[in-house]
Each structure stands twice: as C-alpha cells, then as structure tokens.
Amino acid sequence: MNHYEAAREKYRLAGVDTEAVIEKMMKIPVSLHCWQGDDVKGFDQDGPLTGGIQTTGNYPGKARTPQELMADMEQALSLMPGKKKLNLHASYAVFGPGQEVDRDKLEPKHFEKWVEFAKKHQMGIDFNPTFFSHPKVKDGLTLSSPDEETRKFWIEHGKACIRISEYFAKETGVPCVMNIWTGDGYKDIPADRMGPRLRYKDSIEQILSQPFDKNLVKPCVESKVFGIGVESYTAGSAEFALSFAATHDGVLPLMDNGHYHPTEMVSDKIPALLCFFPEIALHVTRPVRWDSDHVVLYDDETREIAKEIVRNDALDRVYIALDYFDASINRISAWAVGFRSFQKALLSALCTPYAELRRLQEENRMTELMVMQENLKMYPLGEVWEEYCRRCQVAVDSQMFEEIEKYEKDVLSVRK
Numbered sequence: 001m002n003h004y005e006a007a008r009e010k011y012r013l014a015g016v017d018t019e020a021v022i023e024k025m026m027k028i029p030v031s032l033h034c035w036q037g038d039d040v041k042g043f044d045q046d047g048p049l050t051g052g053i054q055t056t057g058n059y060p061g062k063a064r065t066p067q068e069l070m071a072d073m074e075q076a077l078s079l080m081p082g083k084k085k086l087n088l089h090a091s092y093a094v095f096g097p098g099q100e101v102d103r104d105k106l107e108p109k110h111f112e113k114w115v116e117f118a119k120k121h122q123m124g125i126d127f128n129p130t131f132f133s134h135p136k137v138k139d140g141l142t143l144s145s146p147d148e149e150t151r152k153f154w155i156e157h158g159k160a161c162i163r164i165s166e167y168f169a170k171e172t173g174v175p176c177v178m179n180i181w182t183g184d185g186y187k188d189i190p191a192d193r194m195g196p197r198l199r200y201k202d203s204i205e206q207i208l209s210q211p212f213d214k215n216l217v218k219p220c221v222e223s224k225v226f227g228i229g230v231e232s233y234t235a236g237s238a239e240f241a242l243s244f245a246a247t248h249d250g251v252l253p254l255m256d257n258g259h260y261h262p263t264e265m266v267s268d269k270i271p272a273l274l275c276f277f278p279e280i281a282l283h284v285t286r287p288v289r290w291d292s293d294h295v296v297l298y299d300d301e302t303r304e305i306a307k308e309i310v311r312n313d314a315l316d317r318v319y320i321a322l323d324y325f326d327a328s329i330n331r332i333s334a335w336a337v338g339f340r341s342f343q344k345a346l347l348s349a350l351c352t353p354y355a356e357l358r359r360l361q362e363e364n365r366m367t368e369l370m371v372m373q374e375n376l377k378m379y380p381l382g383e384v385w386e387e388y389c390r391r392c393q394v395a396v397d398s399q400m401f402e403e404i405e406k407y408e409k410d411v412l413s414v415r416k
C-alpha cells in the first residue's frame with residue numbers, strides 16, 4: 001500500500017472520504033491578489049504607497065510592468081493546486097498608447113489584458129477600487145472627505161469600478177466581488193467622528209446608485225481598526241462597515257483578519273455573520289502584532305477560519321481572498337506559500353469528521369471532544385495533501401522551492 005492509500009484508510013475509519021475531499025478541493029475558488037507581485041505599486045502612478053498600509057523590504061526582482069506581473073503570477077499559479085480567481089486593484093489598469101485616464105474615467109477596455117489573462121487560466125475576477133496612492137487623496141481622505149470635489153472624484157471612481165466589475169463578470173461568467181476599502185481616518189483625535197462616517201455612508205450609497213446586476217457584482221465594504229499614520233480614528237470601522245452591509249440590500253461585509261484587535265478572531269466572527277448574511281467576504285492575511293500583512297501560513301487561525309467556513313457548509317456563501325504583501329522575500333514564493341497554506345487549511349477542515357464532533361458537543365461530552373480533536377491533529381494529512389498536489393499536477397512541498405529558485409535565477413535576477 002502506498003502512503004496515500006494508508007492515509008485514506010485511516011481517514012475512512014474516522015468517517016472521512018478523502019477522495020471526495022480531493023474532488024471538492026478542486027472546486028473551491030480562492031482569490032489571488034495581484035498586489036503581492038509588485039508591493040502594491042500598480043501601474044497608474046509613480047508615487048508612494050499611501051492609505052495607512054505599508055510594504056517593507058526590497059527583495060530584488062519585483063514586477064515592474066503588466067507583462068512582468070502576469071509572467072510572475074503565471075509562475076506562481078503553476079505552483080498552486082486548486083481553483084483560483086484573480087483579484088485586481090483598479091491601479092493595475094493596463095493602458096494602451098494614448099489611453100491613459102484618471103481613476104474616475106476608467107473603463108472596461110483598460111482591463112482587457114487582464115480579462116485575457118484570466119480567461120487563459122480559467123479564472124473569474126474580483127475587483128477593488130483603489131482609494132489610495134493617488135494625488136487626489138486629500139489630507140488622507142477620499143470618500144469621507146469634507147472637500148466635495150475630492151469626494152465626487154472618488155465616488156466617480158467607485159462607479160467606474162462597478163461598471164468594470166460587471167464587465168469582468170460578463171466576460172468570465174463568474175460573479176465579481178467588488179470590495180470597497182478606504183484608509184480614510186485621522187492620526188490624532190478628531191473633533192468630529194460622525195461627520196466623516198456620514199459622508200462615507202453617503203458616498204458608498206452614491207457609488208451603489210450606479211445600476212448593476214446583483215447576480216454579477218457583489219459589492220463589499222471592508223472595515224479596519226487603524227492604519228499607519230491613521231492611528232486614532234478610521235471612518236470605515238467594524239461597526240460602520242457591518243452596519244452598512246446589514247442595512248443595504250446586496251452588500252456584503254468583508255472581514256480582513258488583520259483589521260481587528262489582536263485577540264479578536266475572525267474565525268469566530270464568521271459563524272456569527274453567517275447567521276444573518278446570505279453571503280460574506282474575507283481577506284485572509286497574517287497580522288503579526290498589527291496589520292502587518294505577512295504571508296499566510298498554515299497556522300491555528302488560518303485553520304480555524306477554513307474550519308468555520310467548511311463546518312458551516314458555507315463554501316458557497318463565503319468569498320475567500322488572500323490579502324498580504326511581503327517585499328522582503330521572493331514574491332513568487334510569498335504568493336505560492338500563502339495560497340498553499342490556505343489550501344492546506346481547507347484540506348484539513350474537509351478532512352475533519354464534524355458530524356461526530358458536533359454530536360460530542362451537543363451531548364456535552366467535552367472530555368472526549370478534546371481528546372478526539374487532539375487526536376485528529378496527528379492524522380496523516382500530509383499524505384492527502386501530496387496526493388492532491390499530484391492530481392492537480394503541481395509540485396509537492398519538497399519540490400516547490402526548486403522551481404522558485406530556477407525562476408529567480410532565470411527571470412527575476414535579470415531584472416535590474
């Protein structure tokens with residue numbers, strides 16, 4: 001018997017069909033963010049990264065052009081088992097000669113190259129208006145700005161992005177999750193906390209007044225607790241975003257697990273929101289002491305997040321996207337390790353016999369529940385993981401770095 005067959009038998013005895021699990025794994029879309037490849041730089045401006053987020057490190061070889069970014073992403077995709085979706089930011093528009101426009105005037109045609117790329121890799125596309133890294137961010141504010149001209153510009157940007165999102169959905173045949181996040185806020189104690197929020201609310205409502213098909217575009221509002229240089233007040237706080245989604249039909253709350261106080265767990269918030277919202281969205285990241293956006297690992301909270309989605313049978317109600325950016329290591333590796341880590345978390349969740357565990361909980365057999373949950377941690381998940389990688393025709397863990405090294409040597413290291 002080979003290792004996988006032995007593992008399969010062991011799981012079978014625990015009530016888990018690993019063959020069905022592997023098949024299911026291949027159908028769960030996870031959205032891969034384009035912005036890991038170039039440190040959230042984008043192609044439409046040359047200024048610094050703003051909005052209270054930051055990449056640190058300057059590992060050589062980052063993508064400088066759409067062609068390089070797509071090539072790098074292609075290399076990363078080849079190391080990822082399972083189903084992928086492409087997550088784009090508006091700042092990644094690809095302008096042909098003479099096509100340059102400002103963000104309020106963006107059109108579907110500026111994203112044709114990405115649609116081609118997505119189709120080539122059988123991916124749907126998710127989208128994000130870019131409310132940062134731009135000269136029209138005034139005093140750190142966009143949609144909540146007291147300056148009407150500034151606010152109008154960003155509202156028009158949001159509307160343009162809805163039109164582009166609908167175009168993505170029509171082209172790919174997959175609904176587009178469009179996430180609204182701004183870093184709007186104040187470094188120090190504001191005099192008025194409600195004014196910016198009322199303007200932010202009105203702005204999102206104006207953006208959503210752009211007609212769109214709710215089956216094709218899934219607008220989300222992402223909350224945040226604070227950003228760098230925006231430590232005292234964030235307009236789009238947790239209560240703001242959640243209340244907005246709850247009171248606006250068809251709007252999803254988006255939780256980024258780097259955007260809460262360190263002991264608050266998004267894994268616990270998922271089932272709470274699933275009691276009320278038909279659909280929710282996630283940004284999966286790894287906050288190390290703060291919203292640091294480290295590469296996602298196969299760690300406790302990542303597993304717990306996947307577990308809550310799977311055990312609540314909510315794979316078709318939760319839109320999963322990755323959101324991190326590490327500039328201090330090989331970016332292809334960052335992409336691949338993060339994506340594979342979340343895949344492992346999903347695999348672990350699917351290889352868990354929940355019916356049995358739930359029964360123990362409901363019968364208040366908490367001693368056995370603890371024993372069984374701990375036993376499961378030592379099950380041969382790695383064998384199932386390797387088999388899954390083989391069937392998806394991607395490198396198993398021990399072969400992955402070799403491929404990354406080769407691409408670094410042949411392609412990345414030549415970029416000066």
Ligand code: RNT
Pocket residue numbers: 035040053128181222224256283291323
């Ligand atoms: C920032 C938010 C946001 C961004 C991306 C680039 O804290 O998490 O989602 O990371 O839009």
Ligand code: ZN
Pocket residue numbers: 222256283323
């Ligand atoms: Zn995020």
